Amino acid sequence: MSVLKAESLRKSFRRGGLWGGGSIHKAVDNVSFELKKGETLAIVGESGSGKSTTARIAMRLLEPDGGAVELLGEEISAVRGKPLRMLRKHIQMVFQDPFASLNPRMKIIETVGEGLRVHNPKMSKAERRAKAAEVLNLCGMGEEALDRYPHQFSGGQRQRIGIARALVVEPKVLVLDEPVSALDVSVQAQILNLLKDIQQQRELSYLFISHDLSVVRHVADRVMVMFAGRVVEQGTVSEVFETPKHPYTKMLLAARPIDHPGEREQGVTIAEVNEGTAQTGCPYRLRCPNAGDGCVDFDGSDQSSDHEHAYACLYPVTHD
Amino acid sequence: MLQVQDLSLTVPLQGKHLTAVEGVSLSLQPGRVLGLVGESGCGKSITAQAILRLGEHQGVDRTAGDILLDDTSLFSMNEFQLRKVRGGRIAMVFQEPMTALNPVFSIGSQITEVINLHLGLDGDKARARAIDLIQDVGMQDAESLLDQYPDALSGGMRQRVLIAMAMAGEPEYIIADEPTTALDVSVQKRIIQLLRALQQQKGLGMLLVTHDFGLVAELADDVAVMYAGQIVESGTVHQVFDHPAHPYTRALMGCRPEVSLPGSALPVISGQVPPPGSWPQGCHFAKRCAFADALCEKSVSLDVWSDNTHQARCVHVSEASA
Numbered sequence: 001m002s003v004l005k006a007e008s009l010r011k012s013f014r015r016g017g018l019w020g021g022g023s024i025h026k027a028v029d030n031v032s033f034e035l036k037k038g039e040t041l042a043i044v045g046e047s048g049s050g051k052s053t054t055a056r057i058a059m060r061l062l063e064p065d066g067g068a069v070e071l072l073g074e075e076i077s078a079v080r081g082k083p084l085r086m087l088r089k090h091i092q093m094v095f096q097d098p099f100a101s102l103n104p105r106m107k108i109i110e111t112v113g114e115g116l117r118v119h120n121p122k123m124s125k126a127e128r129r130a131k132a133a134e135v136l137n138l139c140g141m142g143e144e145a146l147d148r149y150p151h152q153f154s155g156g157q158r159q160r161i162g163i164a165r166a167l168v169v170e171p172k173v174l175v176l177d178e179p180v181s182a183l184d185v186s187v188q189a190q191i192l193n194l195l196k197d198i199q200q201q202r203e204l205s206y207l208f209i210s211h212d213l214s215v216v217r218h219v220a221d222r223v224m225v226m227f228a229g230r231v232v233e234q235g236t237v238s239e240v241f242e243t244p245k246h247p248y249t250k251m252l253l254a255a256r257p258i259d260h261p262g263e264r265e266q267g268v269t270i271a272e273v274n275e276g277t278a279q280t281g282c283p284y285r286l287r288c289p290n291a292g293d294g295c296v297d298f299d300g301s302d303q304s305s306d307h308e309h310a311y312a313c314l315y316p317v318t319h320d
Numbered sequence: 321m322l323q324v325q326d327l328s329l330t331v332p333l334q335g336k337h338l339t340a341v342e343g344v345s346l347s348l349q350p351g352r353v354l355g356l357v358g359e360s361g362c363g364k365s366i367t368a369q370a371i372l373r374l375g376e377h378q379g380v381d382r383t384a385g386d387i388l389l390d391d392t393s394l395f396s397m398n399e400f401q402l403r404k405v406r407g408g409r410i411a412m413v414f415q416e417p418m419t420a421l422n423p424v425f426s427i428g429s430q431i432t433e434v435i436n437l438h439l440g441l442d443g444d445k446a447r448a449r450a451i452d453l454i455q456d457v458g459m460q461d462a463e464s465l466l467d468q469y470p471d472a473l474s475g476g477m478r479q480r481v482l483i484a485m486a487m488a489g490e491p492e493y494i495i496a497d498e499p500t501t502a503l504d505v506s507v508q509k510r511i512i513q514l515l516r517a518l519q520q521q522k523g524l525g526m527l528l529v530t531h532d533f534g535l536v537a538e539l540a541d542d543v544a545v546m547y548a549g550q551i552v553e554s555g556t557v558h559q560v561f562d563h564p565a566h567p568y569t570r571a572l573m574g575c576r577p578e579v580s581l582p583g584s585a586l587p588v589i590s591g592q593v594p595p596p597g598s599w600p601q602g603c604h605f606a607k608r609c610a611f612a613d614a615l616c617e618k619s620v621s622l623d624v625w626s627d628n629t630h631q632a633r634c635v636h637v638s639e640a641s642a
Contacts, residue, residue, distance in 0.1 A: 046504035189575040189586035218577035257534025
């Protein structure tokens with residue numbers, strides 16, 4: 001059963017040009033995905049690929065220029081005002097930077113309890129406190145945290161508080177925007193384990209945004225790779241990691257940090273800057289080793305036969 | 321050689337001077353890369369900054385030890401001599417390419433300033449040198465790039481400019497503090513390749529400060545692992561990766577998702593790094609260590625080193641690495 005479904009999302013921003021003019025930048029270009037119950041779908045891509053914009057549209061934090069979003073079977077693209085606020089109970093977000101995402105002037109009880117004031121206005125103060133304590137406990141924090149302020153906690157603890165804040169209204173979907181990238185590897189492991197336990201306990205669905213492929217490989221069931229606002233490849237984690245079809249995915253995987261000094265390439269030369277993105281056709285064609293006829297005006301449609309392991313490429317990587 | 325000898329530093333915290341670095345010794349050799357690894361708050365960045373005597377105006381004080389550049393103590397130098405050393409003999413590449421460049425000066429003027437200061441070149445000669453440097457770090461259209469301002473460049477390009485600036489004074493040593501952390505994966509790989517190629521071509525000694533074992537695996541010849549102000553293990557990169565000896569090193573390497581089965585629970589280190597001022601007696605890691613016993617908490621001088629090149633500050637080395 002799909003809990004969150006996005007269909008042909010589009011979003012453009014105007015770039016530059018203080019007094020009008022400037023250029024149109026397609027941040028999200030025809031993006032569709034489906035998130036099933038209890039599943040983790042990772043959105044992978046580099047900065048500017050549109051992964052965060054996609055997630056923000058899915059949460060209705062941003063208005064799309066086109067396309068539709070369905071949450072728990074209900075079309076939400078046109079919902080506004082109070083009904084929209086009520087829908088947010090079902091989809092909550094955990095942010096990247098635990099130092100910036102908690103209000104420094106609010107006690108933890110206020111931060112964690114805030115969602116309850118909106119979504120369960122009839123709850124008494126004592127009930128709210130009990131509920132907040134319960135969720136903090138679930139996230140590995142003691143009740144004594146409730147009366148403290150964010151600066152009294154470490155990065156990992158703050159991220160636990162951020163997760164508790166999202167969970168307190170009992171959502172069905174969590175959007176996790178780089179939830180561990182600001183953390184040390186030892187703390188990262190704790191938070192990833194916590195997310196996994198909570199997901200199993202509560203049958204949550206995760207939309208997991210990350211640029212870290214090792215983390216994605218560890219947590220995700222399915223992966224969607226984005227480049228320049230488009231989905232270039234989508235499939236299960238093992239399909240995408242073991243047999244990447246899009247040359248961009250292949251390059252990303254090859255750029256992963258090595259695990260052991262023995263894997264070092266010998267005799268490296270200085271690689272030149274190569275960051276161009278084509279404005280027409282396949283956006284990756286300027287750097288693509290496989291580029292050929294047709295890439296100039298390729299429409300980005302899925303070229304797979306089964307549409308399970310989808311890829312938007314005319315000259316996909318072959319595996320034998 | 322650049323040597324940090326038994327260095328102890330205090331930082332001003334909560335109105336007190338608390339020890340943040342305790343008895344750290346490191347040695348940087350020309351042509352070799354030393355990776356200084358540890359979690360945030362372990363003291364690695366202040367150690368690195370102390371090598372250029374930075375951080376002193378923020379109240380970081382040396383309480384013991386010395387830093388020697390070819391047998392001359394950096395602490396015996398006056399401000400004029402230090403200015404020659406900074407950038408001229410020891411250069412630094414910082415973590416944040418977005419903030420480390422001055423937004424109101426062109427790329428060219430920022431690079432030529434360094435060339436002028438350390439090589440005494442100016443005018444067309446300095447500009448020609450700047451163009452060479454820009455090409456050395458893999459960027460095209462050097463002429464027009466010099467006239468641009470930092471905001472016109474992507475993060476990866478800014479980091480290349482910072483590396484070009486570090487190279488401008490023709491230093492013998494480079495201190496790189498998390499040089500790839502803020503960058504995209506594919507850009508990271510290119511910056512790693514750039515640093516390695518430059519380091520090898522010019523025979524630089526490099527101190528690579530990072531929390532990322534992947535970066536250490538990519539670049540380092542030698543490794544020093546830091547925990548709560550102390551070096552707890554040091555050795556060659558192969559020794560440390562193949563036979564990590566200190567329980568902390570082993571635990572930290574084990575937390576990485578790269579080395580776990582997808583979907584499995586990741587090994588964790590319980591608790592957190594104790595901040596300066598609350599370090600325990602004896603071994604600083606004892607409270608979080610699976611092998612700790614009464615001996616670890618009592619024993620203050622934990623200098624049990626396993627052999628000459630591979631050393632670990634742990635009384636249980638043989639059991640822990642068995």
